[in-house]
Amino acid sequence: MSSFFSYLITGISLGSIYALIALGYTMVYGIAKMLNFAHGDVIMIGGYIVFTAVSTLGWSSGLGIFGAIFCGILGCLLLGVLVEKVAYKPLRNAPSLAVLITAIGVSYLLQNIALLIFGSNPKNFSSVVMFDGFSIGKVRISGETVVTIAVSVLIMIGLTLFVNHTKSGMAMLAVSEDKGAAQLMGVNVNRTISLTFAIGSALAGVASILLCSTYPLLSPYTGAMPGIKAFTAAVFGGIGSIPGAMIGGVILGVIESLSKAYISSQFSDAIVFGVLIIVLLVKPTGIMGKKLNEKV
Amino acid sequence: MKKALSISRKAGDRYITYLLLIVIFVGVQSFLNSGAASRSFKGLLIPTCAYILAAMALNLVVGVSGELSLGQAGFMCVGAFVGSLFSLLTEATIANPLIRFPLALLLGGVVAGIFGFLIGIPVLRLRGDYLAIVTLAFGEIIKTIFNNLYIASDDTGLRIAFSVDAFNEKPLAGNATYYIKGAQGINGTPQDSTFAICMIVLLIAAVIMLNFMDSKQGRAVMAARDNRIAAEAMGVNVTRAKMTAFVMSAFFGGVAGVLYSHNLNSLIATKFDYNLSILILVFVVLGGMNKMRGVMISTTVLYILPEVLRALKDYRMLIYAIVLIVMMLLTNSKSVRAFAEKVTGALKPKKKNQTGGAE
Known part of the structure; x- marks a missing residue:
């Protein structure tokens, strides 16, 4: 029984990371109606920034760690905004296929730049969590798990407050509801979209630090798999819905952890994607998604 | 009159392809027969053909129906493994490769097509x-x-x-042969x-x-791609039309996999990864979506050049x-295209004005 609980907690911790990544997908999808394939690779770049700061520059103690974390998040934020400005903004009115292909191109570009700079050998990421964790009975909870869950909960509360109670947050809701009407009401649509990319990418930066601290192998392909799974989580929770992304992420993390433990470790990815296909068959709008009627 | 003219022009376009x-077949074949072809040239031929087929098949989804498929390598993988397994199992019973290979091609394609159908059901609606x-x-x-699949035969039958x-x-008893051996693939x-x-x-x-x-x-598929609502209003069953294109694409993806696998002595499943799907997508995008001949040419050039x-x-x-x-920005963004025209316009004499409309 105690092993079940430890798998469950691992799952929740992994799921919180998925939820943070899924928030980026879902917010961008809600506002720009595009699937940002490069989101997963922003995570990978964030990981490399922190790795460089900690291991190469030696910012490994006290204030240095915070500096590294800050640089990682800021780097992801700037990268996200830059990608949006260069690659996605010119395609605002293009067919979705063109935007998708561009996003794949960006994702591929980031991967290959990382491959050329850092090489294909995985790097050993040293955890930035300075906290040892504790045990409840026989269940051991690591510091990374505690920090991951705590940080995710804080961010989710903060984000919910921001979206529902600040002017910029409400502008985001308005743009996702109806871009044209929002513009008529005086909302600066371009700035709102940039803000969404900035927030989503900063969350990806946080997720990258948590992910690499828990699973310390960093390679140019680190971001791809969690990115796809987080997208699955976003669809599961209902794409476009912020609480949906959080719930979907946690459920998906638990499913993955439990299937790894009790079914097969090789097939856990296949099971997660199987869940995606079942969700699309049964309830394509996801758990929290709304069905939108199409206007002609 | 005008309609008849445009159809015959389209048919003419087909015959050019x-x-x-x-012409390429006759040319390359006579070059091969002359004995002057180098080993590496010969080695490139069959993979190039397989990739051309896979890219043409992907074009049915990306170019013709306007959906994005990132699983072409998956369909090739299904075709390659199913076709190879069939050939291995029937090598003794059907000795003539000219009978065995078409059956393998068909089987690999059909199984891949079935997978395409199963994926299409939840997604294309x-x-x-x-x-x-x-x-x-x-x-x-x-x-x-396929990376974790083991198929072997022994005295008790197929396992x-x-x-x-x-x-x-439960070890293999007696006269045992491995057909598919997990991560080591098929040999x-x-x-x-x-x-x-x-x-x-x-x-x-x-x-x-x-x-x-x-x-x-x-x-109907192209109409649905250009304007789904208008096509539906005209009575097009969009899901069915897209499904036809998608299953056909999966089928030919599988056939391409069979062509590819019967050129290699050993094949591992990790060859058919996400990168390969992207590679085929690049062939299609650069060849000009919706243009089969362009896809053939771009695949050949992009595959052989590196x-x-x-x-x-x-x-x-x-x-x-x-x-x-760059391709997507150039073809879809007005501002980027205007910028590109300004840059190239300074170098080149002004081109003749394009006539509007598709075709």
């Missing part, structure tokens, strides 16, 4: 970009499955397992793929696909990524 294939992510997931699932443990617990596939067979398959595929694009069903210019190899994927982004 067929003629091109036949939805609006939005779900096909991209589901086909991506499908490619990963297929890769995982299938998803872990080598099953064979350790000893008979080398049935020849350049002539590949070209014949390509020609048949081109006839089927180009006729499909010109048929009622094909026009093999010839070894120095480019490290930067190949980086260049492809930039190609994808």
Whole structure:
């Protein structure tokens, strides 16, 4: 029984990371109606920034760690905004296929730049969590798990407050509801979209630090798999819905952890994607998604 | 009168493609017969044909129906493993490769097509970009499955397992052969793929696909791509039309996999990864979506070029990524196109004004 609980907690911790990544997908999808394939690779770049700061520059103690974390998040934020400005903004009115292909191109570009700079050998990421964790009975909870869950909960509360109670947050809701009407009401649509990319990418930066601290192998392909799974989580929770992304992420993390433990470790990815296909068959709008009627 | 004229022009366009294939076939084949062809040239021929077929098949989804599929490598993987397994199992009973290989091609294609159908059911009735992510997931699932699949035969018959443990617990008895051995893949596939067979398959595929694009069903798919609501209002069953194109694409993806696998002595499942799907997508995008002949040419050039210019190899994927982004910006963004025209306009004399409309 105690092993079940430890798998469950691992799952929740992994799921919180998925939820943070899924928030980026879902917010961008809600506002720009595009699937940002490069989101997963922003995570990978964030990981490399922190790795460089900690291991190469030696910012490994006290204030240095915070500096590294800050640089990682800021780097992801700037990268996200830059990608949006260069690659996605010119395609605002293009067919979705063109935007998708561009996003794949960006994702591929980031991967290959990382491959050329850092090489294909995985790097050993040293955890930035300075906290040892504790045990409840026989269940051991690591510091990374505690920090991951705590940080995710804080961010989710903060984000919910921001979206529902600040002017910029409400502008985001308005743009996702109806871009044209929002513009008529005086909302600066371009700035709102940039803000969404900035927030989503900063969350990806946080997720990258948590992910690499828990699973310390960093390679140019680190971001791809969690990115796809987080997208699955976003669809599961209902794409476009912020609480949906959080719930979907946690459920998906638990499913993955439990299937790894009790079914097969090789097939856990296949099971997660199987869940995606079942969700699309049964309830394509996801758990929290709304069905939108199409206007002609 | 005008309609008849435009149809005959389209048919003429088709015949140019067929003629091109036949000319290339005759040219390359006589070059091969002359004995002057180098080893590396011969080695490139069959993979190039397989990739051309896979790219043409992907074009049915990306170019013709306007959906994004990132699982073409998955369909190739299904075709390759099913076809190779069939050839290995029937090598003794059907000795003539000219009978065995077409059956393998057909079987690999049909199984891949069935997978395409199964994926299409949940996805193609939805609006939005779900096909991209589901086909991506499908490619990963297929890769995982074939990477962990063990098929062997012994005195008790054929044995299938998803872990080598099953064979350790109950060892293979007597005269045992492994057909698929997990991560080591499939070995000893008979080398049935020849350049002539590949070209014949390509020609048949081109006839089927180009006729499909010109048929009622094909026009329905293109109508749905250009304006889904208008097409539905005209009575087009969009889901069915897209499904036809998608299953056909999966079928030919599988056939391409069979062509590919019967050229290699050993084949591992990880060869058919996400990168390969992207590579095929680059072939389609650069060839001009919706243009079969363009896809053939771009595949040939993009596949052979890095093999010839070894120095480019490290930067190949980086260049492809930039190609994808730049192509999309150039073809879809007014501001970027205007900028590009300003740059090229300074160098080149002004081009003749384009006439509006499709065609």
